[in-house]
Amino acid sequence: MGADLVVLPELFITGYPPEDLVLKPAFQHAAKARVVRLAAELGSDGPAMLIGTVWPDGGKVYNAVAMIEGGRVTAVRYKVDLPNYGVFDEKRVFAAGPLPGPIPFKGVRLGVPICEDIWKDEVTECLEECGAEMLLVPNGSPYDWRKRDVRLNVAVARVTETGLPLAYVNQVGGQDELVFDGGTFVLNADRSLALQMAQWREGIVLTEWSRDDDGWVCARGECAPLLEGSAAAYHACVLGVRDYVNKNGFPGVVLGLSGGVDSALVAAMSVDALGADRVHAVMLPYRYTSDESKTDAEACARALGIRYDIVPIGGPVEAFNAALAGLFAGRESDVTEENVQSRARGVILMAISNKFGAMVVTTGNKSEMSVGYATLYGDMNGGYNPVKDLYKTEVYRLAHWRNAHVPQGGRGPSGEVIPSNILTRAPSAELRENQTDQDSLPPYDVLDDILGCLVEQEMSLPEIVARGHDAKIVQRVERLLYVSEYKRRQAAPGVKISSRNFGRDRRYPVTNHFRESLDAPAPGASDVAVSGIAMPRADGGEAM
Numbered sequence: 001m002g003a004d005l006v007v008l009p010e011l012f013i014t015g016y017p018p019e020d021l022v023l024k025p026a027f028q029h030a031a032k033a034r035v036v037r038l039a040a041e042l043g044s045d046g047p048a049m050l051i052g053t054v055w056p057d058g059g060k061v062y063n064a065v066a067m068i069e070g071g072r073v074t075a076v077r078y079k080v081d082l083p084n085y086g087v088f089d090e091k092r093v094f095a096a097g098p099l100p101g102p103i104p105f106k107g108v109r110l111g112v113p114i115c116e117d118i119w120k121d122e123v124t125e126c127l128e129e130c131g132a133e134m135l136l137v138p139n140g141s142p143y144d145w146r147k148r149d150v151r152l153n154v155a156v157a158r159v160t161e162t163g164l165p166l167a168y169v170n171q172v173g174g175q176d177e178l179v180f181d182g183g184t185f186v187l188n189a190d191r192s193l194a195l196q197m198a199q200w201r202e203g204i205v206l207t208e209w210s211r212d213d214d215g216w217v218c219a220r221g222e223c224a225p226l227l228e229g230s231a232a233a234y235h236a237c238v239l240g241v242r243d244y245v246n247k248n249g250f251p252g253v254v255l256g257l258s259g260g261v262d263s264a265l266v267a268a269m270s271v272d273a274l275g276a277d278r279v280h281a282v283m284l285p286y287r288y289t290s291d292e293s294k295t296d297a298e299a300c301a302r303a304l305g306i307r308y309d310i311v312p313i314g315g316p317v318e319a320f321n322a323a324l325a326g327l328f329a330g331r332e333s334d335v336t337e338e339n340v341q342s343r344a345r346g347v348i349l350m351a352i353s354n355k356f357g358a359m360v361v362t363t364g365n366k367s368e369m370s371v372g373y374a375t376l377y378g379d380m381n382g383g384y385n386p387v388k389d390l391y392k393t394e395v396y397r398l399a400h401w402r403n404a405h406v407p408q409g410g411r412g413p414s415g416e417v418i419p420s421n422i423l424t425r426a427p428s429a430e431l432r433e434n435q436t437d438q439d440s441l442p443p444y445d446v447l448d449d450i451l452g453c454l455v456e457q458e459m460s461l462p463e464i465v466a467r468g469h470d471a472k473i474v475q476r477v478e479r480l481l482y483v484s485e486y487k488r489r490q491a492a493p494g495v496k497i498s499s500r501n502f503g504r505d506r507r508y509p510v511t512n513h514f515r516e517s518l519d520a521p522a523p524g525a526s527d528v529a530v531s532g533i534a535m536p537r538a539d540g541g542e543a544m
Helices: 019-023 025-042 122-129 147-162 229-247 261-274 291-304 314-324 335-356 366-371 392-404 420-424 444-455 461-465 471-483 485-489
Strands: 005-007 048-057 060-069 072-078 103-105 108-111 134-139 166-170 172-175 178-181 185-187 193-196 209-212 215-218 253-256 279-283 307-310
Touching: 019 025, 025 048, 025 060, 025 072, 048 072, 048 134, 060 103, 072 103, 108 122, 122 147, 134 147, 147 166, 147 185, 172 229, 178 229, 193 215, 229 261, 229 392, 253 261, 253 335, 261 279, 261 291, 261 392, 261 420, 279 291, 279 335, 291 307, 291 420, 314 335, 366 392, 366 444, 366 471, 392 420, 392 444, 444 461, 444 471, 461 471, 471 485
Parallel strands: 005 048, 108 134, 134 166, 253 279, 279 307
Antiparallel strands: 048 060, 060 072, 103 108, 166 185, 172 178, 185 193, 209 215
16 A cells, blocks of 8 residues: 555554463463564565564563564554553553653654553643654553544544644454444644545554644644444444354354343344354243244344244153152242253353354343343353443334444344334243232333442442432442342453443452442542441341
8 A cells, every 4th residue: 555654553463361371471471572673574675564463572571563674673662551441451560661752753753642642631741841753652451332532532632732634543353341433533733534445444554644833733634433332332232243143253143032132132133143054042941931032033033034933841841840740748839940941042052053063152231240130050041241331221222223234344134124013012031920020020111220329330339329320229229239240250351331330340249248328428528438238137038
């Protein structure tokens, strides 16, 4: 393409985040050696390159960017501001670098702050004072619902303060629970948008720069539209599944298709990510499975064009019940027998996975994971969960969105792939006669609002009640959230969508008797925090 300089994202040579691999000396030195080898391979004929890498130096290891030019590494700059919040944990594996100076390149002084270095003004202010003429920012910035506007606002603030143009280069792809949406952009010194690359797909774009009396200016290029809301979230889930399955070498996925909205949405995402030929759906009916569920599951599988098998679980369930009959004699049937059904399904799906190699994708949404309405070693079985960070109301929104759209790069068909009956009938686990989720849970719009207040916003119970929620329901949801932590610790990884997912973002102790009191002072009302404690009852009333 005739480029003078190629700019690649943060830690490009290793992948981001490399986590505790950084602590392994062999990994550190392999990364450095690969950059040196790449420089030699490019030689003097190729363009220069700014590439993110792990870089050991003087007994420390840094999150760095290396300038490759003329067959060798000519400059290295270290990340200064190491994030240590949310999903980030860089302070435990990297040393912070000193404030950097510009990198000279063909007569231009390049400021190269790395990702978090632009979220405050110290590093960019230093670069501007040292004579930098433009800011090239390699990023490993993961997606969440709110991230797009936050990134742009941060970049605009640094451009305003320094008076320098800024190129924000972000990576694309899935890495375990994190998905990176790309969305690279360039701002000129007047804060105008010169370039906006598309999200959710890899790309290379050639930018052209010229210098006038006021400094360097990037010629206006294509400005791709950015996705928001359900469209962005759906693309994130698809990318997460695609990269997790492909990068880990699975031939495909298998899932239980129940006739409910969660498994239908996961099936659609899996097809869009991998293609219909790599998705295997299995209906696992029992005596409580309705004909309506069987019809809906088959219709969904047919619409998506995937393999669909029926494996009844009556025999295994009755065998388990018979084996336990003597031990359970004199006790009424309860959730125990319901969980046997779920666990029988889990055993069968894992057996199919073992036999054919496809990974089990699990289908529990964030509402269920929050309050413990998922069965360990049953419907929680699986290697990955595309909808783990979507509340039930969000699952419905994404299902409606998918019926009206095909995602960019999606490999599934257009049209209604999730039957409308699935979207209108009352949700049910179908573990007993005439069961619905709302037999034991508040309506999902109520539940999800309370959970959003508790999980994402850490609101006090009085604040949540003030939103119009019943106090007893709020207290019950909080209790269910806390006592279900042990299940979430054993859950499969899944795509991070929200600003606070279970796992990387929100880490609560399993052994936890703290409960907030509704009559406690509101936060900030007193210098002394007053909270209520609910201890577990000896009869197991608070048992997990």
